[in-house]
Amino acid sequence: MQNSRRLNRNSVKSILVVKQHNQLGDMLCTLPLLASIRKSFPYSNIRLIASQDNYRILNSPSEKYIDELLVYDKSTPLKFSKFLLNLKNRKYDIAIVPSTFSFSRTSHLICYLSGAKFKVGVKSADSKVNKYANYLNVKADFEWESRKLHQVDRFLEIGRIIGCEFSEQDRNSVRLTFSRQEINSAKDFFRMHFGKNGRKIIGIHTGAGKIQNRWSAANFANLMKMLYEKTNCIFFLTDSKTDTDSTIELINNLDSGFVRENIVFDDGMNIRILGAVLSGIDLYITNDTGLMHVAAYSGTKVISLFGPTNGYEWAPIMKHNIFIQSPDRNINSISVDSVFKNALSLIYE
Structure with a gap:
């Protein structure tokens, strides 16, 4: 020094x-x-x-x-x-x-x-x-x-x-700090899209900057079906300009009726308002990507999935966050069942 x-x-x-x-x-x-x-x-x-x-x-x-x-x-x-x-x-x-x-x-x-x-x-x-x-x-x-x-x-x-x-x-204890206007915008979004039906809200992000960091759309689709059957949850699907292909692939793996009744899209909202919305959901399941950190620093429970990148180095550090590391650096070696079990543990803890 x-x-x-x-x-x-x-x-x-x-x-x-x-x-x-x-x-x-x-x-x-x-x-x-x-x-x-x-x-x-x-x-x-x-x-x-x-x-x-x-x-x-x-x-x-x-x-x-x-x-x-x-x-x-x-x-x-x-x-x-x-x-x-x-x-x-x-x-x-x-x-x-x-x-x-x-x-x-x-x-x-x-x-x-x-x-x-x-x-x-x-x-x-x-x-x-x-x-x-x-x-x-x-x-x-x-x-x-x-x-x-x-x-x-x-x-x-x-x-x-x-x-x-x-x-x-x-x-x-470090968190993003949202303004009153941003919090009110998030509340308006909740009232419009989630109502007061008491259903758990689970966020899903299928994208990642690098293809090798993306858990497959088929895996996400199977996970969502299992979570819906177990919890009757509703899903909040986040997207970014680089994730359109993975989002479309996910939708193609789901029944149109399921999508219509059980998925809310972020509609490309401002990233700080998105953070304020994420702060109010029950769980966020994501690949290793920037929105993983937005969710965590918004105070959301996060399950993050890691293939070739290191979870010990990049996963959210806060309590009530779980990262799952692929045993062989291939992200699709992470089983749907392991993500499902960890999701239930965080939802009901």
Whole structure:
């Protein structure tokens, strides 16, 4: 670790966190880090740089862990120039690049260009040298893989370079904070689509960015039939612009009458309102995808399914969440019966 001893915590007024990548799940896994920074520097302004694809999930004045969002936009020279001007219109005491599985030249350049006195990040991770570490002046070496450390805990360890301590209870209590308007929109959606019939509401997400991370539509369809027969539940089917094919495949595996009577679709709603809706359902069953993290940080019980990716590294960390890891890295080796049994345990716990 280098140069962190010169940091006077009481003099820190402005902190920049650089997270301009597109992955929604990666962004949400940094939420406990942002919370730990807020706890350690309660009177500092915290500014987060996010991408055009993932900034919306935190784009609300109700979010208590950040004060400002700066969207990284390089789509045109003019927009990139405006981004740089907005970046440099502030004097930063600390800039942090929370990198855990890859090192981005862009992130480190943004950190350097911020002009922050303390530029914080990773010197090496699991013996992989960060070749952009020369842009940092407060950095440390980390060993994560041998400890099978969750991504959330990796981010928190980066925060500890500047003294951001966060207990296990702290990290497990971090949640998205929805505005009154977002909560009311969710309530309106519930009244319109779910009524007051007392049926359990189970969310289903069949998609994932990579095909090898998708449990088959046939498996999801069989699971839904079993859950309906056992609980008389109603299903809330979430979708995204990359998941249309898997959603259509699921519908094709179900009787049209079943779909009409027992499935509510999200209709492409705003992601924060979707999070508020998810906070009110009984269970969410999903592949390893960004909405898995949205559901978990909304306070929903989640069953997450993992094939080639590691559940110990990416699954939701909160209580009342279960991840099921394929025994052979093939996600379709996860049996419908095992998901069904775990679903019942969470629904009726």
